[in-house]
Amino acid sequence: MLHLAAYRALGLSQWSYGVHEVRAPALRTFVAGLGPHWAGLSLTMPLKEVAFEVADTVSDLAREVGAINTLVRRPDGGWSGDNTDVYGVVQALREAGGAQVDSALVLGSGATARSVVAALAALGCTKVTFAVRSVARPETLEQTRRAGLTADVVDLGRLAELLGDMPVVISTLPANALNDIASPGGRLPATLLRSDHLLLDVVYTGWPTPLARSFQAAGARAVPGLEMLVHQAAEQVHLMTGRRPPVDQMRAAGLAAMRSR
Numbered sequence: 001m002l003h004l005a006a007y008r009a010l011g012l013s014q015w016s017y018g019v020h021e022v023r024a025p026a027l028r029t030f031v032a033g034l035g036p037h038w039a040g041l042s043l044t045m046p047l048k049e050v051a052f053e054v055a056d057t058v059s060d061l062a063r064e065v066g067a068i069n070t071l072v073r074r075p076d077g078g079w080s081g082d083n084t085d086v087y088g089v090v091q092a093l094r095e096a097g098g099a100q101v102d103s104a105l106v107l108g109s110g111a112t113a114r115s116v117v118a119a120l121a122a123l124g125c126t127k128v129t130f131a132v133r134s135v136a137r138p139e140t141l142e143q144t145r146r147a148g149l150t151a152d153v154v155d156l157g158r159l160a161e162l163l164g165d166m167p168v169v170i171s172t173l174p175a176n177a178l179n180d181i182a183s184p185g186g187r188l189p190a191t192l193l194r195s196d197h198l199l200l201d202v203v204y205t206g207w208p209t210p211l212a213r214s215f216q217a218a219g220a221r222a223v224p225g226l227e228m229l230v231h232q233a234a235e236q237v238h239l240m241t242g243r244r245p246p247v248d249q250m251r252a253a254g255l256a257a258m259r260s261r
Helices: 002-010 024-032 047-053 060-065 085-095 111-122 138-146 156-165 210-217 225-241 247-259
Strands: 040-042 070-073 079-082 103-107 127-132 150-155 168-171 198-201 221-224
Touching: 002 225, 002 247, 024 047, 040 225, 060 079, 060 085, 060 111, 060 138, 070 225, 085 111, 085 198, 085 225, 103 111, 103 156, 111 127, 111 138, 127 138, 127 156, 138 150, 150 156, 198 210, 198 225, 210 221, 221 225, 225 247
Parallel strands: 103 127, 103 168, 127 150, 168 198, 198 221
Antiparallel strands: 040 070, 070 079
8 A cells, every 4th residue: 555655646557566475485486477567576574584585686785684675676687685674764763753862672683673773873873782582683683783783682571671771662573572571461561661762663553552552651652663664665666666755645545554454
């Protein structure tokens, strides 16, 4: 719906955007079978990592974070791999008042977390604390250090005691991931949070998530994953069409689609 709204606004009546379920081992075959009318692909996990085997060229940013979420047709018929998730996180945080971030708490350490780290580095962040269930992914820690950030790793069960010193929290976890470490329903006590806290929760369905409701109850800002999704999609449209789409119209289409679910 986001891409189609952009095409309508840009007057690209001949453009279409559909959904295909492709498992990771089949991505190379799927892409090889696409005709010349295909301008690009948006990729979700677990395709963001296997896409390196498909792309003929890869942007420095996508290579740095180890995740490709966008494939764009090259003039020679090949494919270039890029990452617009980083752009999406940066824009979502900036619009929420997080244009300058000194330190942040990141829940999870997977591919999305690596895009988050790159975004935080762009916003001036110098320290990231990863809260994980077991062991943080080594490639994420290495990327964090390459970006010039100090990285700490703590157990996710310590989330409550960490919040006081971390005004910016970004969750890359599923909506129900905190159910067994927070109060019933996955919510945190509002007394742990302040009104100057800022949460970006990458989940965009079933909003607000239990974590987001905890922040809202404390008068803090909770930004839905839809904001990240809209901005990364807008950048994908730009890469695929060469034109800048109206973000407000894309956001409106996304909200309408979510209300109709």
